[in-house]
Amino acid sequence: MEKRVVFRHAWLPYLLLLPQLAITLIFFIWPASQALYQSVLRQDPFGLRTSFVGLENFARLLRDPLYLDSFQVTIVFSIAVTALSMGLALLLAIMADRVIKGATSYKTLLIWPYAVAPAVAGVLWWFIFNPTIGILSYGLSLVGYDWNHALDGGDALTLVIIASAWKQISYNFLFFLAGLQAIPKSLIEAAAIDGAGPGRRFWTIIFPLLSPTTFFLLVVNVVYAFFDTFGVIHATTNGGPGQATTILVYKVFSDGFIGLNLGSSAAQSVVLMLIVIALTVVQFRYVERRVQY
Amino acid sequence: MSQHSKLLAGAAAVALLTGAGAAQAQTEVQWWHAMGGALGEKTNAIAEGFNASQSEFKVTPVYRGNYTETMTAAIAAFRAGEQPHIVQVFEVGTATMMAAEGAIYPVYELMADAGADWNPDDYLPSVVGYYTTPEGNMLSMPFNSSTPVMYYNKEVFEAAGLDPESPPTTWPELEEAARAIISSGAATCGFTTGWQSWVQLENFSAWHNAPFATQSNGFEGMDTELAFNSDLHVAHIGALQAWAEDGVFKYGGRRSDSAPLFYTRECAMYMNSSAAYAGVTANAEFEFGVAKLPYWPDAQGAPQNTIIGGATLWVLQGHEAAEYEAVAAFFNYLAEPAVQAQWHQDTGYLPITNSAWELSQEQGFYAANPGTDTSIKQMTLNEPTQNSKGLRLGSFVQIRDIINEELERIWAGEVTAQEGLDTAVERGNDLLRQFEADNS
Numbered sequence: 001m002e003k004r005v006v007f008r009h010a011w012l013p014y015l016l017l018l019p020q021l022a023i024t025l026i027f028f029i030w031p032a033s034q035a036l037y038q039s040v041l042r043q044d045p046f047g048l049r050t051s052f053v054g055l056e057n058f059a060r061l062l063r064d065p066l067y068l069d070s071f072q073v074t075i076v077f078s079i080a081v082t083a084l085s086m087g088l089a090l091l092l093a094i095m096a097d098r099v100i101k102g103a104t105s106y107k108t109l110l111i112w113p114y115a116v117a118p119a120v121a122g123v124l125w126w127f128i129f130n131p132t133i134g135i136l137s138y139g140l141s142l143v144g145y146d147w148n149h150a151l152d153g154g155d156a157l158t159l160v161i162i163a164s165a166w167k168q169i170s171y172n173f174l175f176f177l178a179g180l181q182a183i184p185k186s187l188i189e190a191a192a193i194d195g196a197g198p199g200r201r202f203w204t205i206i207f208p209l210l211s212p213t214t215f216f217l218l219v220v221n222v223v224y225a226f227f228d229t230f231g232v233i234h235a236t237t238n239g240g241p242g243q244a245t246t247i248l249v250y251k252v253f254s255d256g257f258i259g260l261n262l263g264s265s266a267a268q269s270v271v272l273m274l275i276v277i278a279l280t281v282v283q284f285r286y287v288e289r290r291v292q293y
Numbered sequence: 294m295s296q297h298s299k300l301l302a303g304a305a306a307v308a309l310l311t312g313a314g315a316a317q318a319q320t321e322v323q324w325w326h327a328m329g330g331a332l333g334e335k336t337n338a339i340a341e342g343f344n345a346s347q348s349e350f351k352v353t354p355v356y357r358g359n360y361t362e363t364m365t366a367a368i369a370a371f372r373a374g375e376q377p378h379i380v381q382v383f384e385v386g387t388a389t390m391m392a393a394e395g396a397i398y399p400v401y402e403l404m405a406d407a408g409a410d411w412n413p414d415d416y417l418p419s420v421v422g423y424y425t426t427p428e429g430n431m432l433s434m435p436f437n438s439s440t441p442v443m444y445y446n447k448e449v450f451e452a453a454g455l456d457p458e459s460p461p462t463t464w465p466e467l468e469e470a471a472r473a474i475i476s477s478g479a480a481t482c483g484f485t486t487g488w489q490s491w492v493q494l495e496n497f498s499a500w501h502n503a504p505f506a507t508q509s510n511g512f513e514g515m516d517t518e519l520a521f522n523s524d525l526h527v528a529h530i531g532a533l534q535a536w537a538e539d540g541v542f543k544y545g546g547r548r549s550d551s552a553p554l555f556y557t558r559e560c561a562m563y564m565n566s567s568a569a570y571a572g573v574t575a576n577a578e579f580e581f582g583v584a585k586l587p588y589w590p591d592a593q594g595a596p597q598n599t600i601i602g603g604a605t606l607w608v609l610q611g612h613e614a615a616e617y618e619a620v621a622a623f624f625n626y627l628a629e630p631a632v633q634a635q636w637h638q639d640t641g642y643l644p645i646t647n648s649a650w651e652l653s654q655e656q657g658f659y660a661a662n663p664g665t666d667t668s669i670k671q672m673t674l675n676e677p678t679q680n681s682k683g684l685r686l687g688s689f690v691q692i693r694d695i696i697n698e699e700l701e702r703i704w705a706g707e708v709t710a711q712e713g714l715d716t717a718v719e720r721g722n723d724l725l726r727q728f729e730a731d732n733s
Binding site: 255 | 361365368371372389392393394395396544545546547550553554557559688690691694697698699701702704705707720727730731732
């Protein structure tokens with residue numbers, strides 16, 4: 001049954017919506033339309049000469065094999081970051097949920113990394129994995145693996161995935177923990193009495209009941225991996241070696257803010273915007289059907 | 294006029310007078326720079342020194358982050374009409390700044406307009422040459438310039454039975470030394486390099502008197518094309534690629550990420566900026582020497598002279614004439630021998646004038662700090678040619694990234710030296726054509 005709210009004044013609902021509308025207008029519609037406008041222009045950095053080039057910026061991008069390669073890198077990167085950060089966060093949340101003694105300190109410690117800025121997180125892992133002075137690369141060399149993210153694309157991609165995922169684990173952990181605590185204990189106890197082991201209880205009760213949280217985090221994490229990770233990459237690999245870690249958003253950042261090529265950068269951000277809109281639609285249309293609220 | 298309004302008028306007149314008095318006393322100019330940490334303190338000290346030296350003008354230095362951030366911030370400020378008077382821009386941004394006619398105030402015009410008494414001939418040609426018009430007019434004021442040199446670990450040389458006082462001068466000698474070092478077990482790697490595009494391609498070209506790009510490396514026109522895929526360049530990068538396989542050369546990452554390889558004694562030699570001297574002194578717990586870059590003896594015209602890196606001060610348009618007088622006075626102060634010599638000795642950056650160099654010699658600085666004059670000797674080895682004056686290429690920040698990417702592919706053995714350099718040239722030329730189209 002649907003509940004309908006009837007407002008006494010016709011303007012009241014609009015007034016209540018106004019703050020949200022204003023935020024959307026200022027922080028999304030306006031910048032997005034600026035990006036659209038810039039993407040059909042070419043301009044020198046100082047803005048002294050501007051010319052309309054139509055879809056030339058887009059055509060140039062699609063002709064560039066390296067731009068198309070960076071799609072592939074982005075897909076691998078996003079899937080890995082999302083899977084790693086959500087998987088580990090879920091594991092940690094389940095563990096923390098079971099802890100009785102000192103639970104608060106565990107939780108606080110697990111939430112801490114979220115307060116670390118992306119660039120700092122990047123530098124941290126850069127030090128740990130530094131081929132010359134890093135502790136982990138030293139450990140790897142003892143087991144016979146020559147770690148060098150300055151030269152090996154696979155190593156570099158692994159490094160930025162770990163650094164990006166690590167930063168997001170705390171956020172995911174917080175939501176998973178809240179989700180777990182909202183599951184009625186009686187359900188789990190009933191299953192236990194019926195003889196279901198911990199694995200079976202997890203897959204038949206906990207995981208389905210967590211699905212709204214999981215779905216929400218999936219959307220947030222994909223958006224994070226797509227948009228919010230250029231700080232980590234900028235501080236560690238600069239997109240290299242070669243273009244092994246140049247994801248789409250990093251290319252937007254480096255072409256726009258380092259290369260000062262605003263037209264191409266704007267065109268790339270329009271492409272990125274379309275991808276994320278498409279992804280979100282897909283998630284809400286197809287994945288959400290499997291979610292049990 | 295009532296008593297009340299008389300009072301008001303009087304107050305206004307007093308305000309006007311004091312206001313004018315204050316303006317006369319101090320004209321303030323903003324200076325955005327990219328010098329953090331210890332260098333930032335030295336930079337601020339220069340501004341303080343200028344402010345204390347006279348009472349008419351005041352320079353306010355503002356730290357705006359790294360080179361890229363500072364340049365981007367100044368450009369964004371210009372677009373918003375809030376630009377500083379002086380901004381520090383790194384050498385790769387030169388072509389972008391030059392192309393911005395109407396946004397920049399060339400230094401030679403500024404000095405002439407302000408009626409400043411200055412002598413452009415005292416400036417070191419190999420330093421200012423990078424920043425002059427083809428007619429020899431100075432566009433921006435050199436501030437911190439450096440050139441790549443080779444640092445080497447004397448203790449490792451000794452352990453390998455080499456003479457620590459005669460470092461290799463050519464690439465074949467360097468290879469021989471590196472192999473002796475590796476086989477003796479004194480170190481596991483021969484040499485590494487910082488800023489690979491700047492050292493192994495840009496300066497390599499100048500040092501061997503070979504063009505990095507056509508049209509005199511871009512000085513004579515925006516229709517320039519990259520030329521660093523010549524036989525000489527391919528042979529050099531090919532040699533490095535082969536050496537990367539047996540440890541003669543080890544790649545340690547972009548910018549100065551390779552420094553720890555030298556500090557930890559893993560690599561016996563390290564090519565990087567002369568301004569890295571302070572860093573090497575602080576981090577190397579061994580005796581080290583400073584040598585000139587090696588060259589290929591069979592290349593015609595080598596060794597020529599090396600070119601600079603670092604940054605200059607650009608003046609932006611859109612302020613009052615009186616404020617530009619302050620800028621001119623500040624630039625004159627900056628070029629004073631005592632100020633320059635102090636800066637040079639404190640930081641390892643090159644002095645920008647002959648008189649500052651001479652002063653440092655008189656003060657006995659080079660005798661007390663052996664190796665610190667290697668850079669300037671190397672830069673002034675010969676009269677600069679059209680291949681060794683500098684580089685003036687649009688979108689050069691991005692082109693350097695392309696070069697980094699392609700060199701990394703070469704070091705990793707994914708492509709040959711010829712293929713990698715050809716691709717870099719092709720991708721770079723594409724950016725040059727875009728830049729040409731955007732700025733004509």
